[in-house]
Amino acid sequence: MNNNKFYKKLRFNNCYALRYISILLFLIPTIQSINAQENETILLSVNVKNGPIKAVLNQIEKQSDYVFLYSDSIKPLLNKTVNIQFKQQKLPTILKQTLQYTGLTYKIVANQVTLIRETVISRRQLVPDDDRNTKKTITGSITDENGEPLVGASIKIQGANTGTVSDMSGNFKLEASKGDILIVTYIGFLPKDVTIKEASNIDIRLVSDNNVIDEIVVTGYGSGMKKPTLTGAISTVQSKAIVRSSSPVTSGALAGKIAGLNFRHDDGAPGPGAVTKINIRNMGTPLFVIDGVQQNEGQFNQIDYNDIESIAVLKDASAAIYGLQAANGVIVVTTKKGKLKSRNTVTINARYGWQSMLQYPQPADAATYVRSYIQSDAITGNKNPLYTMDDLHKWEQGTEKGYRPFDWYDYIFRTSAQSYVGANISGGSDKIRYYLGVSNTLQESIVVNYGNFNRTNVQMNIEADVSDRFKIGATMSGRIERKKNPGVPGDDIKAPFLGLYRNLPTIRPYANDNPKYPARTSTYGDSNFAILNYDVSGKSEETYRVAQLNFTAEYEILNGLKLKGLFSYFYSQKYADTQENTYKLYGYDEKTDTYPVVFSMNNPVLKRNVYRKEELKGQLQLTYNKTFGLHGIDAVASMESFKKDNPYFDIHAVPASNSLHLFDFQTMDTFNDHGNMTEARLGYIGRVHYNYAQKYLLEVSARYDGSWKFPPNNRWGLFPSISAGWRISEEGFWKRSLLSPIINDLKIRASYGLLGDDNVSGYAAFDYLDGYNYNKTGAVIDGEYYIGAEPRGLPVTNMSWIKAKLFDIGIDFGLFNNRLTGSFDFFNRKRTGLPAPRYDVLIPDEAGFDLPKENLNSDMHRGIDGAITWNHRIGDLSYSIGGNFSYSRHFDWEQYKPIFGNSWDQYRNSKYHRMNSISWGYEVIGQFQSWEEIASYPIDNDQQGNKTLRPGDIKYKDVNGDKVINEMDQRPIGYTEGSLPALNFGLNFAFQWKGFDLAMDFTGASCTTWTQDRELRVPFTNGGNSAKFMLEDQWHLSDPSDPQSTLIPGKYPTMLAGKSSHSNYWKSSFWTHNVIYIKLKNFELGYTLPETVNKLLKSQNIRVYLSGQNLFYLANIDGIDPEVTSNSGIQYPTTRLISLGFNIKF
Secondary structure, three states, X not given: OHHHHHHHHHHHHHHHHHHHHHHHHXXXXXXXXXXXXXXXXXXXXXXEEEEEHHHHHHHHHHHOOOEEEOOHHHHHHHHOEEEEEEEEEOHHHHHHHHOOOOOEEEEEEOOEEXXXXXOOOOHHHHOOHHHHOOEEEEEEEEEOOOOOEOOOOEEEEOOOOOEEEOOOOOEEEEEEEOOOEEEEEOOOEOOEEEEOOOOOEEEEEOOEOOOOOOOEEOOOOOOOEEHHHOOOOEEEEEHHHHOOOOOOOHHHHHOOOOOOEEEEOOOOOOOOOOOOEEEEOOOOOOEEEEOOEEEOHHHHHHOOHHHEEEEEEEOOHHHHHHHHHOOOOEEEEEEOOOOOOEEEEEEEEEEEEEEEEOOOOOEOOHHHHHHHHHHHHHHHOOOOOOOOHHHHHHHHHOOOOOOOOOOHHHHHEOOEEEEEEEEEEEEEOOOEEEEEEEEEEEEEOOEOOOXXXXXXXXXXXXXXXXXXXXXXXEEEEEEEEEEEEOOOOOOOOOHHHHHHHHOOOOOOOEHHHOOOOEEOOOOOOOOOHHHOOOOOOEEEEXXXXXXXXXXXXXXXXEOXXXXXXXXXXXXXXXXXXXXXXXXXXXXXXXOOOEOOEEEEEOOOEEEEEEEEEEEEEEEEEEEEEEXXXXXXXXXXXXXXXXXXXXXXXXEEEOOOOOOOOOOOOOOEEEEEEOOOOOEEEEEEEEEEEEEEOOOEEEEEEEEEEEEOOOOHHHOEEEEEEEEEEEEHHHOHHHHOOOOOOXXXXXXXXXXXXXXXXXXXXXXXXXOOOOOXXXXXXXXXXXXXXXXXXXXXXXXXXXXXXXXXXXXXXEEEEEEOOOOEEEEEEEEEEEEEEEEEOOOOOOOOHHHOOOOOOEEEEEEEEEEEEEEEEEEEEEOOEEEEEEEEEEEEEEEEOOOOOOOOOOHHHHHHHXXXXXXXXXXXXXXXXXXXXXXXHHHHOOOEOOOOOOOOOOOOOEEEOOOOOOOEOOHHHOEEEEOOEOOOOOEEEEEEEEEEEOOEEEEEEEEEEEEEEEEOOHHHOOOOHHHOOOEHHHHOOEOEEOOOOOOOOOEEOOOEOOOOOOOOOOHHHOOEOOOEEXXXXXXXXXXXXXXXXXXXXXXXXXXXXXXXXXXXXXXOEEEOOOOOOOOOOOOOOOOOOOEEEEEEEEEEEO
16 A cells, blocks of 8 residues: 555655664764864955944954954944955954054954953052052952853953953952952953952953844754844744743743734643643644654643743744644744853752632622522512522521521632742763753642642753764653542533532532531532542542653764754653542431432443553754855755654443442443554755845745655645845945944845645545444344444545745844844735535435545635834843734635525625634624613514513614614624634833842733623523622612612623523623733742852852732723633633742852
């Protein structure tokens, strides 16, 4: 079979590719003796006409690894106009002429060039001669803003030839006199001048220089590229911003920090399923790449984000290099590694927090519930009312037996704990660097005694330079997750929240308050929280073990030409065990003082699902990175293979007793083995990036991919892309313009590409084969059951990739010496080949199957995103203020032969070039204020001649003017429900002053719709309670027992039992809310203890902090978290978390 040939080909490529990697990487060192040693003399070309000295320095930096450092006092001298023209000359020759007559000279140490004045009027002259001539030993340390030691920082005495460098701990020692000025420099940081005074110990903290650091962006293939040379829409976030979160999962730490990322956190339950949902530009779940290996969303979310160095988000056609899985964008994760020639550093990070519900619609208390029910019975004329006014008074007092209210909210929920403890050690010699991190995350449920989620992570990275040209490395990551909660029929997690409304506040959990006898609290047998525990209802437990091993090797064949290999092995195993016990519910007979059984659960369950995954991945890359004068080339050629097995089986048994927790053959009634479910993919990749003077940029890439899913004739796809950029700020005319001092960096870029997606809905692997499906049916013959098979249906032979054509145009800019930086993008993605059937081709019902789907329809995503950040320092205060947003609308586009019965049908149901899944309903124009208004109202508002209306009822707009409110009056009233918002935004603030730091992240959204329904719309749903905020703010009678008493207005219509079909509860803009909110997502206030404490404790850095998550929000809806998706509000809510923590570095 052709599919077997594909597997054989894949296995061939896997085995031989890895064999070639081993041979090449371990034998190629012999080529070293053949290659001539590269000339260490660097020749440079510079051409600046009537431009500033700074332009000369910029050209030198672009052609080489040299970095220029200078103090603020020298900056004005660099604006001097010069005419410099050299071709292929050494650096000293160029600098000698450039700095002529400026009073400046230079010092070169490695690739660091420090500009200094030729003659210095030293402050030493202001010091008395006796002090000036007295030398003393000066000691100190050099650190960055975070207290990290800087190894190899240069410390020189101004005007003298003496100096030193910092050691592995960032410490230094030298001889100097009082009044001497120390000049401290380090690559990537602003130089600092320090005057020697009385103190003999000086601790110096350097600040990052945005003009010096060219951030390296890792995109997954080849080496990383400097951010100024990127041509794609790629957003990045660094470790410092990522760890500023208390979220137990990675997606929660990213929300609001990256332009182009749409997000929604609608579930706060402990465990891997309750994550912040993230999309890139609202286009669907992206592909995740961790340390060069493609992974799924679960692996991304459960990694300890404290082990992450950086995250890059590929939003446009730059993702095409990932081929068939990249249509929704790519998130590239790089984990932390040690640094060469660095001291061993141990870091401990711990926090303990208290979490509670951020916002949850509380049910009405007993008095409010009884009062509302009395009113409902009075208005509807119930001759046998459930409660009387005497009952109401007794419930209000709440002291008499049988009239003591019960607060189910306090009984079910609590403030619970969430903790994190992590430790890592990193360092490196001149040949080896390493990183090892271990952490534990524990999240308790806010439901009383309802389990927890416990995760332990391990991350290890090690790299070694075997020789100057040969490097090897290994990465190991693993984790163990455990999640447990009581086992109950139905949804274990939802059960307590559902019970909150099903259990009335007039009913108590135990019959006669005897804890031995749980009562039946509603018509449902599983709503009483008193039985939802391990002893009574059972237990559900999941254990998940994961291990990932990556091995890498790299050999530099020639200068700039490297061969890289990667082999990855992934294994995971998940056990999901559930036991649901039998139990009984009781009543109480006061006359006999007995507890009769009123309900029994007699269907015990014992289940086990076992999932395993085993993945093998291999990559072979050939990279070339070289600069020829002003020309730069970065090229990659690669092959990648992937194979995954997904063996899975499930067991179901009926245990004879609640105390039996093991399976035995006699009680088993089901065993299903689902097989390996093997997946396989193969891809060939190529990319060439060219730049001229880092000013004109061009990138072309392509990937040729094959997937096991599709028939042989549709298995392979080619996914090309092209992008270009122009750094206008590097042009001579710009540098000479008046805008140059203001806008110092300006780049425009554009990209276009074809991306693929083999995740085709309604199509499964091997659907292109005919035949039968076994064990899908059966029959009883002569009293015996025989397993049968059913036809698979017509083979799907013409289904293939969904193809996405993505266009992006953007701008990157830096103003005021890069204090203000930002980017903005417009994008458009059109997908073709969405599956749909040819409904006009009919198949007789007797065939037993439908016509298979084909690649027929299309859709489109269109929008803009952007980010802007201001960084500044004023004295000891450094701060950063930033904002980002993403707006993306989803449109249905071409559809297969749409047919409509009439113009209304077309208006209401057409999808052609329309926004996807908009919400329809009635437009509300107010509420009726009096009986007189209802009597004279000319429009039939309830389709019953307004006979059911009361003051306070909802009034609808007669859109078509026919005097009747019906479906013809429905109009679009909202956006897509339940999905991610079309507009997300974030605001980020960070401040540092001396030892204090403060950070805040606000997130928000708009263009999203949530509709109140069931318990939050229809009163007393299923005989249960209603939301307190609704019953307290309804149109109500001054005397609830007298329907003729005065009506008092409220926000909501009068709540009447048994009226769910009333016009008040039609879907309308009264209940459908277009939500807008802003939320304080992260808050952190920290203090770094002074250096004297570090010396006492022999530590490098100690920081204590107070952090918070979801502290408060502002929204246009009442009583519920604005991120929820459940229409009834019955779901595990997001939580407010307040934590105390510390960081210690040794």
